[in-house]
Amino acid sequence: MLQSNLFYKTTKQPPKDAETISHKLLVQAGFIDQLAAGIYTLLPLAFRVYKKIEDIIRDEMNKASGQEFSMPTLQPKKLWQETGRWNTIDPPLFITKDRHKKELALGPTHEEVITKLVREHVSSYKNLPLYLYQIQNKFRNEMRSTGGLLRVREFMMKDLYSFHTDEKDLDKYYNIMLRAYQSIYKRCGVKAVNVEASSGSIGGEESQEFMVLAENGEDTIKLCQKCGYAGNIEIVKVKICPKCRAKLDKKKAIEAGHIFKLGTMYSEKMKALYKDINGNNKPIVMGCYGIGLGRLLATIVEASNDEKGIIWPKEVAPFQAHLISLDNKKAQAVYSKLTGAGIDVLYDDREDVSAGQKFAEADLIGIPTRLVVSDKTGDRVEIKNRDNKKTELISPEEIIKKL
């Protein structure tokens, strides 16, 4: 990609209203644009990162036997009245009306829709277990949006729902999801701790949140340094670890994912039943597993930056390498070699921009590998990683091997 064609714009000054580091950097580096409170456009740079995160999540869900599909955003009131959540869900629903004055909600989550679907398609224990997921826009009528992409009113979310004959089978799959989630955060380059949590208005029996330690976190967790136990302060009121009795540390964290054992609360209310081996009707046992993609993107920035800008972890970076040209004739040849080898390169081909500005922008954007071609580099290329200062002169062929 030629940088002269890339739709982006960097600024020296952070936006006036930005408080969190991810909000500042994502705006300054030209990744996002605010449309209204809690509503953001993902510009091409951010969209590239978003797609990488989506691919990782999709890969992990598929490995865990999830089947991807897509449910509607518009959800009829009638369905939500079956669970009683039309009026009680918090944050409240975004409600709209069709031309016949029928009320519809913009989906904040899909327990109702999927339970309706599954009760029609599943009738026997032979149809279970079942794992379905989607990656789709969610709408939440929050009282207040905060911190740029950290809490918004419209966002992309992966939600997987699992259906089982009994609690034991749910427990088994819940642990598979737990590991899949840990793998997602690891691949996205952030350290997440899973903590015991309260289930909020989703409800259910047990839930765990995945917390990324960060100054700007809205949550506080209690962490045991000795045995690794962690819990949200919403439920852990004690000062001493319930597992090993060591002292608990309080830490600020961002909730980057949440998984729930729903049990039979939805299936009972909505009559989602299956016949067991003896021909008896039983409520389907359910679990749900959610992760917000935009929040994860911002969380990565919160966890990985320096005074100059963002430092993207390799697997989610918008480009593999940032080729900076201080000599276009030579750089063009390097660019052709790299793209010919299938490497995704952002090539700063601009001729009317100073070297200093190119470097400053490169640091701000945060692509992990920086390549420079100039009259000083001879027939080689200077390579430098975003997260350290060491530079090295190597041949284009060696770069292809390294990347």
Next chain:
RNA sequence: CGGGGUAUAGCGCAGUUGGUAGCGCGCGUCGUUCGGGACGACGAGGUCCCGGGUUCGAGUCCCGGUACCCCGACCA
């Protein structure tokens, strides 16, 4: 929804006692620069958030709205 703030050029801001709007960045043209956000000259760019009111005159004072941000409660 309760409390606190802000609103002036694309962005960040200044604007004195009420006298008809300016700075920095960015943008355009030209020239000089060219390895850490270069410099000069010229230039374009305004519903001073909206609606009323006071006044000879309102960015500025008064009243009423709206939007956005922060703290609280809730969430991925």
